[in-house]
Amino acid sequence: MSGTGHATPRAVRNAERRARADCTGGVYGSMLAASVIIGAGALGSFPRLELLLLLTGVAFWIAHVHAQVFGARLAQRRLDLQAVLGVCRDEWPIVEAAVPPAAAVAVSPLLGLGIEATVWFALAVAVAGQVGWSTTAARRGGASLGPMAVTAGVNLVLGLLIIAFKLFLTH
Numbered sequence: 650m651s652g653t654g655h656a657t658p659r660a661v662r663n664a665e666r667r668a669r670a671d672c673t674g675g676v677y678g679s680m681l682a683a684s685v686i687i688g689a690g691a692l693g694s695f696p697r698l699e700l701l702l703l704l705t706g707v708a709f710w711i712a713h714v715h716a717q718v719f720g721a722r723l724a725q726r727r728l729d730l731q732a733v734l735g736v737c738r739d740e741w742p743i744v745e746a747a748v749p750p751a752a753a754v755a756v757s758p759l760l761g762l763g764i765e766a767t768v769w770f771a772l773a774v775a776v777a778g779q780v781g782w783s784t785t786a787a788r789r790g791g792a793s794l795g796p797m798a799v800t801a802g803v804n805l806v807l808g809l810l811i812i813a814f815k816l817f818l819t820h
Contacts, residue, residue: 672786674713674739676804678706678746679779683808686750686771687815698771699751706747713740746782750775772815776808 685705689698717736718728726732753774757767783804787797 672742672782672789674742675746675782676779676786678709678743679750679775679782680807680811681705681709681743682747682750683772683775683779683811686768686775687811687818689768698767699754702747702751702754702771703744706744710737710740710743713743742782746775746778749778768815772812776805776812779808780804 682702682705685702686698689701714733714736717740718733750771753771754767757770760770762770780801783800784797787800792800
């Protein structure tokens with residue numbers, strides 16, 4: 650903030666970058682979780698799917714942090730602990746997006762769900778997350794209801810495409 654109470658152009662750019670990173674990581678993480686669910690579900694029986702979802706999210710988060718930090722280094726930007734921690738924070742939604750589907754898997758035995766129903770339940774949660782993250786991104790970006798509906802629709806179609814892949818691979 651400047652002394653006049655207005656945000657500086659750099660502060661505005663940083664805030665916009667963080668908002669974009671938060672939501673794009675969430676959309677990406679939700680799609681990643683859906684893919685893991687389909688891959689594991691195709692195996693039939695799966696031990697500890699919730700752990701697989703979380704660990705896959707963490708592995709991809711580390712990969713994204715490394716890519717961002719390495720890219721900054723190649724671009725010869727100043728790289729210090731604060732910058733690395735900022736990248737870690739910005740990419741964290743990849744992991745956050747894996748939590749709801751993992752929780753769905755974890756509670757599925759309490760709901761009396763078998764393996765197939767658990768896969769569908771977790772997949773629905775992952776697709777809902779994908780739609781939610783994209784809608785949040787649009788809202789944070791100042792979009793009106795029309796563009797928010799479009800991004801929700803596009804992400805729903807992408808989620809349904811992932812579901813179609815599951816149906817194609819298992820039938």
